[in-house]
Amino acid sequence: MAMYDRWRITGVLTDRPLSAVDLGTGTGTIARTLAKLGHRVTGVDIEASMLAEARRLATPDQDVSFILASADKTGLKADSTELVTAGQCWHWFDKPAVAAEAHRLLKPGGILMICYFDWLPLPGSLAAATESLILAHSPAWRGAGGAGIHPGCLADLSDAGFADVQSFTFDQSARYTVEGWIGRIEASAGIAALDEDARRRFKSELASLIAADFAGDSLDLPHRIFCAWGRLKN
Numbered sequence: 001m002a003m004y005d006r007w008r009i010t011g012v013l014t015d016r017p018l019s020a021v022d023l024g025t026g027t028g029t030i031a032r033t034l035a036k037l038g039h040r041v042t043g044v045d046i047e048a049s050m051l052a053e054a055r056r057l058a059t060p061d062q063d064v065s066f067i068l069a070s071a072d073k074t075g076l077k078a079d080s081t082e083l084v085t086a087g088q089c090w091h092w093f094d095k096p097a098v099a100a101e102a103h104r105l106l107k108p109g110g111i112l113m114i115c116y117f118d119w120l121p122l123p124g125s126l127a128a129a130t131e132s133l134i135l136a137h138s139p140a141w142r143g144a145g146g147a148g149i150h151p152g153c154l155a156d157l158s159d160a161g162f163a164d165v166q167s168f169t170f171d172q173s174a175r176y177t178v179e180g181w182i183g184r185i186e187a188s189a190g191i192a193a194l195d196e197d198a199r200r201r202f203k204s205e206l207a208s209l210i211a212a213d214f215a216g217d218s219l220d221l222p223h224r225i226f227c228a229w230g231r232l233k234n
Contacts, residue, residue, distance in 0.1 A: 003115065003225050004033060006168060012083070012111055012229060013037070019081045021105055023071040023098065024089030028054030028064070030115075034085075035062035042067060042081075044074050072097035078104045085113045090153060099160035108234040112162055115227040118148035120171070126181070126214045127221055133209060134190040137202045141190035148224025162230025169226045176219045178210050 007013045018039045022031040025043030027050055035041045035058070043066040045051050051066045058064050069075050071086070071093055084102040086093070102112045121128040121144065131144040149169060157165045176184070182203055185191060191202055210219070 002170070002172060003117075003227065004037060006170075006227070007113070010166065010168070012113060013039075018083050020083040020085060021074065021076060021081045023074075023084060023086045023102075024092065025054060025066065026050045026088070028057060028066060030085050030087045031064050031066070032058055032062060034083075035064035039063070039083075041065075042076065044069050044071060044076075046070050072101045074101060074105065076105055079107055081105050082107055082110045083113065084110070085115070087115045088117060090114045090116075090150075090156070095156050096160065099156065099162075103161070103232065106232045108232060110232045111229050112157065112160075112232070113227060113229040114150075114153045114157070115225065116148065116150055117174075118146055118224050118226070119174075120148060120222045120224055121145060122222060125221070126210065126219060129209060129213065130181075130185055130206065133202070133206055134185070134188070137198060137205075138190040138194060143188070143190055148226055150226050150228065153226075153228040157228060157230035160230075161233070163233050165228070165230040167226065167228040169224060171222060171224050173220045174223045176221060178207065178219065181210070181219055181221070182206055 004013065020034050020039050020041045022041060022043045025031050025045045028043045031041045031043035041064045043054055048068055051068060054066050084105055119127040121131050134141055135144055154165055154167060185206060186199060186203060191199055
């Protein structure tokens with residue numbers, strides 16, 4: 001919950017329930033967490049299978065719903081929400097179009113929040129070894145060697161007319177099972193674009209790599225959280 005605690009400290013979240021829209025929601029991690037904190041949330045994604053999993057993971061006490069739509073054409077009511085979020089997905093979007101849709105959705109003073117949760121490929125780490133394996137299977141992948149900082153998001157917010165643009169970053173460890181880590185990597189851009197047989201071969205090789213060099217019931221991997229946000233002018 002550390003990221004959401006910082007959202008509260010910086011005034012992005014308040015004790016008063018907010019209305020929120022989570023773009024590119026995937027399996028609804030941000031949407032479901034915000035709902036758990038008492039906010040009213042709509043998650044938006046173009047992948048029906050992801051939304052089905054998001055609905056399965058949501059609990060009856062959470063005020064959260066999920067709709068099949070693109071981030072730049074949600075079909076939701078204009079001037080209807082106080083917070084728009086985009087986690088792990090901003091780089092996939094037509095950024096000006098999605099920023100314009102956030103403008104349309106937000107009430108005056110509302111916030112567009114962009115955030116990332118990136119593993120850190122430190123020398124000798126499982127993340128670094130995994131990146132090397134991804135490149136062996138997907139040489140065109142451009143995601144290796146990242147530092148978990150996304151300064152372009154600040155420019156995107158400013159260019160889109162958002163004011164009071166701010167950001168923060170901090171590191172924390174994330175614990176995975178072997179299956180959980182393989183699942184996360186399978187969904188990453190370097191592997192998701194491969195055909196089914198190629199993905200199967202990659203998963204087998206990654207499992208063998210972990211068993212040989214990083215054996216254990218759970219895996220602790222360092223990550224960096226980056227958040228950037230701006231406020232719609234009143």
